[in-house]
Amino acid sequence: MNLLKDDFISTTQGKVSLKTILTSNENYQLQYYFDEIQLAMLQLLSSLATVVLQPTVKELKGYLKNSLTPEQYDTALEKIESQWFESDCFMQSTPPVNAKWPDAPITKLVSGIECGTSANASGLFSEIEQADTCCPDCMHVLNYNLHMNIKGECFGPSGATGIRGGGSISTLIAGENLKQTLLNNTIATDYFYGSTELDSDASELPMWIEPVAGSIYQASKIGLNRGLFALAYHIAFTIQDETCCCDVCGHESTQSIKKFNREKYTGAYGSKKEGRDGGAGWWPHPYTPCSIREDGVYAVCARDQHWQSWQQLASYIIGKETNKSSFTPAYIIKQFEHMKSPRQTNLLVGGNIADQGGITGRVYDLYSMPSSLNKNLAKVTQVIDVGLEQKERLSLAFNKMFGVGYDKSFVGGIKESAMHSFSANAQQIIQQTLLDVDRKQALELRKSAHIDLQKEARRIFLAVQKKYQHDLPLFKALVKGEVVLYRK
Numbered sequence: 001m002n003l004l005k006d007d008f009i010s011t012t013q014g015k016v017s018l019k020t021i022l023t024s025n026e027n028y029q030l031q032y033y034f035d036e037i038q039l040a041m042l043q044l045l046s047s048l049a050t051v052v053l054q055p056t057v058k059e060l061k062g063y064l065k066n067s068l069t070p071e072q073y074d075t076a077l078e079k080i081e082s083q084w085f086e087s088d089c090f091m092q093s094t095p096p097v098n099a100k101w102p103d104a105p106i107t108k109l110v111s112g113i114e115c116g117t118s119a120n121a122s123g124l125f126s127e128i129e130q131a132d133t134c135c136p137d138c139m140h141v142l143n144y145n146l147h148m149n150i151k152g153e154c155f156g157p158s159g160a161t162g163i164r165g166g167g168s169i170s171t172l173i174a175g176e177n178l179k180q181t182l183l184n185n186t187i188a189t190d191y192f193y194g195s196t197e198l199d200s201d202a203s204e205l206p207m208w209i210e211p212v213a214g215s216i217y218q219a220s221k222i223g224l225n226r227g228l229f230a231l232a233y234h235i236a237f238t239i240q241d242e243t244c245c246c247d248v249c250g251h252e253s254t255q256s257i258k259k260f261n262r263e264k265y266t267g268a269y270g271s272k273k274e275g276r277d278g279g280a281g282w283w284p285h286p287y288t289p290c291s292i293r294e295d296g297v298y299a300v301c302a303r304d305q306h307w308q309s310w311q312q313l314a315s316y317i318i319g320k321e322t323n324k325s326s327f328t329p330a331y332i333i334k335q336f337e338h339m340k341s342p343r344q345t346n347l348l349v350g351g352n353i354a355d356q357g358g359i360t361g362r363v364y365d366l367y368s369m370p371s372s373l374n375k376n377l378a379k380v381t382q383v384i385d386v387g388l389e390q391k392e393r394l395s396l397a398f399n400k401m402f403g404v405g406y407d408k409s410f411v412g413g414i415k416e417s418a419m420h421s422f423s424a425n426a427q428q429i430i431q432q433t434l435l436d437v438d439r440k441q442a443l444e445l446r447k448s449a450h451i452d453l454q455k456e457a458r459r460i461f462l463a464v465q466k467k468y469q470h471d472l473p474l475f476k477a478l479v480k481g482e483v484v485l486y487r488k
């Protein structure tokens with residue numbers, strides 16, 4: 001099986017190839033059990049499309065506008081070393097002879113059910129047995145997911161950290177259909193090299209052909225093709241001639257995989273402290289927003305279990321300056337802005353909450369984006385600001401409870417759970433409001449966000465008030481809080 005040529009992608013219409021998706025007008029939809037794998041597949045396929053097409057901005061615009069013919073795909077494919085993408089070598093480098101080479105169940109490659117040492121890293125949404133066998137087609141996305149998305153520490157404290165760091169957020173541009181989505185996230189090589197600071201002689205060889213060496217992996221020496229599939233582990237899968245129904249894609253297969261062996265690389269990327277301190281630098285992964293602090297660059301991660309992506313949406317699209325750090329959007333957002341696509345698009349924000357192994361620690365949110373980011377971005381940020389303002393007001397209103405002499409953790413608990421409800425419900429309200437981002441004027445959009453979010457903040461406040469109406473000190477404090485919440 002070759003990832004650039006053969007049918008290994010699970011869709012609602014069966015297994016198809018990258019070429020088929022990119023060159024036909026069929027509306028394919030990915031079909032995987034876990035939204036996390038879906039997210040990894042989108043990144044894997046756009047990265048593969050980048051390797052094959054190596055487009056300039058101009059060419060990519062053409063593909064987005066007029067689609068791509070099978071002949072164009074084949075011509076592009078002839079120019080690259082497609083044998084590097086054969087199933088038996090893709091993203092699998094050979095370990096040193098004296099390697100310990102421990103094995104592990106493939107379950108560990110699905111972070112929703114990773115089984116690491118952290119207290120939260122246990123199967124929360126399904127039993128481990130529900131993802132213990134995969135087909136040879138799906139082993140690649142699991143391998144990719146390990147290297148690009150999940151925390152290496154799922155193998156315990158000795159785990160390696162990949163090029164993007166562990167548990168980083170991904171932002172992708174979702175199009176009208178799968179083909180558009182993959183092309184939207186394909187990297188235009190001229191623009192990428194023009195806007196990043198990689199060395200002109202940075203290597204484009206995949207790491208399974210030429211592994212990284214030394215104790216520090218210099219980001220500037222890692223070219224686009226090499227970085228898109230950067231490795232942190234030598235890895236091999238045990239393929240058995242045993243039929244199975246794949247736990248990842250649901251298809252029947254004549255071969256099955258339950259185990260893999262791995263050996264971590266000994267050096268460090270800039271995503272790790274040793275790498276940062278050693279001057280490795282940050283490799284500009286195109287799908288990761290990052291925060292730049294005094295001591296280095298970090299991937300933006302989701303923070304805790306109750307974190308909702310809307311609160312940081314503005315920083316994913318335009319960036320944000322605070323006194324401690326500055327956020328920059330992922331490269332792919334800048335490319336999208338630069339290309340001025342006329343089509344309707346959405347922003348997909350996904351990832352795993354750092355240190356949380358379970359389903360509750362995953363993020364997969366879709367936002368409508370204005371067709372012209374330059375012109376209409378203010379509309380998005382205004383909606384977010386309304387949400388943040390209501391959240392702040394609600395918080396101040398609840399703070400009045402702290403003055404009545406009750407135990408701080410008791411009062412804090414009441415406030416915290418109410419604030420979590422607000423953040424979670426605001427997530428839906430904001431996603432809903434932004435559906436109209438192209439149709440409504442800024443003022444109208446802001447107004448509608450204001451009405452809905454204010455209503456939600458007041459509803460949550462009222463529910464708490466009702467619950468404690470017989471507790472006089474608390475009730476009185478909440479009446480004072482009400483004034484704050486309702487103040488014009």
Ligand SMILES: [Zn+2]
Nearest residue numbers: 135138246249
């Ligand atoms: Zn499968």
